[in-house]
Amino acid sequence: MRFNRASKKAWALSSRPSNDLLLKMYALYKQATEGDCIGKAKGGLKERAKWKAWNQVSGTSKSDAMRRYCEVVDSFSLT
Numbered sequence: 001m002r003f004n005r006a007s008k009k010a011w012a013l014s015s016r017p018s019n020d021l022l023l024k025m026y027a028l029y030k031q032a033t034e035g036d037c038i039g040k041a042k043g044g045l046k047e048r049a050k051w052k053a054w055n056q057v058s059g060t061s062k063s064d065a066m067r068r069y070c071e072v073v074d075s076f077s078l079t
Contacts, residue, residue, distance in 0.1 A: 003032065003066040006073040009069035018074055025072055027053035 010025060017025070027050075030037070036058040043052040057065060 002070050006070040009018065010073050019060045021072070021076065023049060023053040025069065026050055027057045028065045028069035028072065029061075031057045032062050032069055033075050035062065 007029070015042075016022075018040075028053075031054065037051065037054040041048045
């Protein structure tokens with residue numbers, strides 16, 4: 001439930017987070033919803049950066065990824 005609220009809050013942030021923070025949020029969200037990153041990086045720079053970020057959190061449990069995602073969103077929305 002907290003994860004769902006954080007996901008909605010992430011879309012409604014008043015200012016755009018940095019690219020690094022966006023990649024971290026993306027990676028944790030994908031890990032929490034789909035599990036480990038599989039395959040090889042494909043596409044352009046943006047797609048490769050997203051794949052690389054997700055691949056870096058591979059092995060993280062879904063519940064831990066959810067918790068970390070919530071912490072990132074909460075910390076950004078407080079600033």
